[in-house]
Amino acid sequence: MELFERNACDLSEMIKSRKISSKELTESVFGRIKAVEGKVDAYLTLDKENALKKAEEVDAKIAAGEELSPLAGIPMGIKDNISTKGLKTTCASKMLYNYVPPFNATVMNKLESNDVVVTGKLNMDEFAMGSSTENSHFKPTRNPFDTDRIPGGSSGGSAAAVAACEAIVSLGSDTGGSIRQPASYCGVVGLKPTYGSVSRYGLVAFASSLDQIGPLGRCVKDVAMVQSAIAGHDRYDATSAYREYPDFSAALNADVKGLKIGVPKEYFGDGIDPFVKQSVMNAVKELERLGATVKEISLPSTDYALSSYYIISSAEASSNLARFDGVRYGFRAEDYDGLVDMYERSRSEGFGDEVKRRIMLGTFVLSSGFYDAYYKKAKLLQRRIQQEFSDQFADVDIIATPTVPTTAFKIGQNTDDPLKMYATDICTVTVNIAGLPAISIPCAYDDKGLPVGIQLIGGKFTEQRLLNSAYAFEQLVGGFKKPQL
Amino acid sequence: MVKGYEVVIGLETHAELNTESKIYCDCKNQFGLEVNSQVCPICMGMPGTLPTLNEKVVDYAIKMGHALNCNINRICKQDRKNYFYPDLPKAYQISQAEVPLCENGYVDILVDGEEKRIGITRIHIEEDAGKLLHSDKFHGVSLVDLNRCGVPLIEIVSEPDMRSSQEAKVYLETLKSILQYLGICDCKMQEGSIRCDVNVSVHKPGEPFGTRSEMKNVNSFSAAVRGIDYEVERQISVLESGGTVEQETRRWDDDKGVSVPMRSKEDAQDYRYFPEPDLLTIVVEQERVDELKKSIPELPNIKILRYVKQFCLNIKDATFIAESVSLAKLFDDCMTKDKFHAKCYTTWILGDLVKYMNATGKTLEDTKLNPENLTELVEAIENKTISNAGGKKVFAVILEADKKVSDIIEEQGLAQVSDDSALEKIADEVLAANEKSVNDYKGGKTNALGYLVGQCMKASKGKANPGKMKEIILKKLG
Amino acid sequence: MNIDIKHIAKLARLHIEDDQLEKFESEMQNIVDMVEKMPDIEDEMTLDPSNPMRLREDKAVQDKFTRQELMQNAPQVKAGCLVVPKTVE
Ligand SMILES: [Mg+2]
């Protein structure tokens, strides 16, 4: 078995016991990148030089007998909307094609102090708006299970890189499903943490009240390890929660006896592919066999979640993306006549169509005369959805649903119909609207060999329980299967 | 009333708070430093940065709220006001729209001796914008300095309760002195630490309020007066010539003395306010609100009335002292000793002290004057230990040196001679030497008395108590 | 519901070419149609004091960044300032 194929939890032991060096591992991963990146296109920027330097540093520390984090020396890829000091952060947009942040996102400082080796920056939908990574200004990323297909999005690069073994683990961001949906399409594990558990400082904002950074990996334990490293209060993020978090990976426990699983009927309706439905139901049965109890529940407002999501996220996005005006950083149009023209040209040439569409929608729903009918109503619906979830969590421990209604679709298949594209988020957006944690883990492969994911949703700050349930399931059914590339 | 019209004025006053750091980042809040030297990724609006609210800003705004008799909304939120301009890096200003920190207050001002109550609609917290630099030398471009971005502001919105530019000026001066009393704003007009937007309308008596125009860029109180007067004249002449006043935003050009429309109606602003998602609800504990209320000193507008009523000061003197934090403190401290009449102190404070401060450019804090040495001085004069002329000499010393009044009197030999036998001796000598004047007086030329007293004072080298001296001479002249 | 695309674009400082206007309009219309299926809710937004914000202590930190670092991404810089087309004053 090649080093790049192994999981972080094993590699961590091997580095610690000096069976391998981080440098060997890092070189192995970059070798893999060289071999398959041409087919996958997961990365926007590679940082081999610094990665090797960091790996050597870690090896020196271990040789000196230093006690290091379990993530020390592990190569990790970072979604390109997370600010990395001195390393280009483009959000896959022409608008930021040359932008180099002068500061680190808080998560990057945390990873740095955990001695993680950063391989580079991963492709995504422009400004995280999209579900296929086709909205990248630079190039589409391909699904390692079928390179004619999309990897999902917006964290498509993060999921594809991990699935293709071009990174051991990665960071993505999730506003409406952007970690879980590509994780599902690429057969990896992806965790969207509780809103407020991971600092957003340095994450280029799409929708501030919904965005959350989270980990992707090939097994539950790897994801738990990364989550332990990045979770925590941050005084630079006023929305980050004041609380302590356990060491999720050390506390992993596969015992699900007595776990109460809710299965919401609204998530198994007509829009869901029968094979996906069946696979998820089978997975739930497996957990039941392990001693969990299963109960059908109802979350009636689910139907409106997508509308509520598109209003809130677009409204916030229209404001968050207003700062890209060609004055302080990023793209400025070459020819313009005066200030307003400079603004309009820079923004029109710098943003792609999907971004413009959302900015327009967001501007519209906030504009005078429409605020109450759209934005305010969406916020009221959000409160209702939150209430429905918290009512259910009085009764069940976790809720199981499909992550995405279908398996990965072909590149170009949905690009002409925004609504069809939006519909792929139907199972995931409610979680962001409610601020809850959720995890996607592979649970089946269809006849084309394409992965299907199951989504487990928990109450606020119940990441440990979610990880435990996922871990139990993984132990039982097996998880990631390496694609042929 | 101007030319048969009633004038209605409301003011939106922005005051920069003198906190150590900015409102949403830990950059230094300081005026006048090198361009773009007091900025960081947060106040520059770099992608991914987030705001964190400075607790002092909330405290200061609540203090002002108490001072202006407002209800304090101890549970409130912040909102984004969206618009594009190069001095606004995020393209939105974090402000408060729906629920301001303070609302429904009032302030009593004194216009020509009459008390008048001006309603305060609200006080909210928000961030300042940067500055654009213009020059013909820049060849078609403007330069942007972001140092001021994120300087904390409170915006104080008045009800349309003012009826003349004079009232507006007094209102602004009252706000300024209150801000100074609370110590929350430097109130340096030349640095723009207080600025206001003026809403003006006119109407015929008995008719409803007219359409108002909003005038921005009013950077001094005198400019506010000029701007209002101009705008009133403009609106009246529009109405008189049969036109209608437009609801519009205008910019006051103080150099040219005119207001000009800022933007046309078709691109009317739509700020698309919505709750700031990067910040949670502000919740101030009731105890904190009460604590802040207790910390509010007696405010200048209240002080003025008290000085007039309690100490019989005239309004001009009362206002002058009350509007200066340090003069009022000196005066109040002296008065609490409850020894002498207010006049004994105001003579010195409004006379020699102010003259000295004006001449030297020093503040009261720069001098050595304090309630103790001033009271000692007043006491020495009232006890007739020294003369008024001697007092002036002592005063000049205690302004600059840490010396006891009694020591100065002794050092300079300023003590008046009141001892009868010593004075009688002087009188006898002088009367003997000035026989002509004595005869003049006796012959009915009463002004010869002044001459004789003067000669006695001279002979005593100024130390004689002049009142007593006069008494003795009168007795001797029989 | 008629959306004034040009007005919205103006507010958003986006320039939409005439030949794209129709496409944008119909896509936006579809989204708005979806959104309009939301049920009516008779309720008011209220503030949530159960999750209060902690405030930052008023302390300044100096010299965290050099001007050079902060301006390195700017398209145009002059005399330590950002440069924009002349704003009409
Ligand atoms: Mg304002």
Ligand SMILES: [Zn+2]
């Ligand atoms: Zn700053």
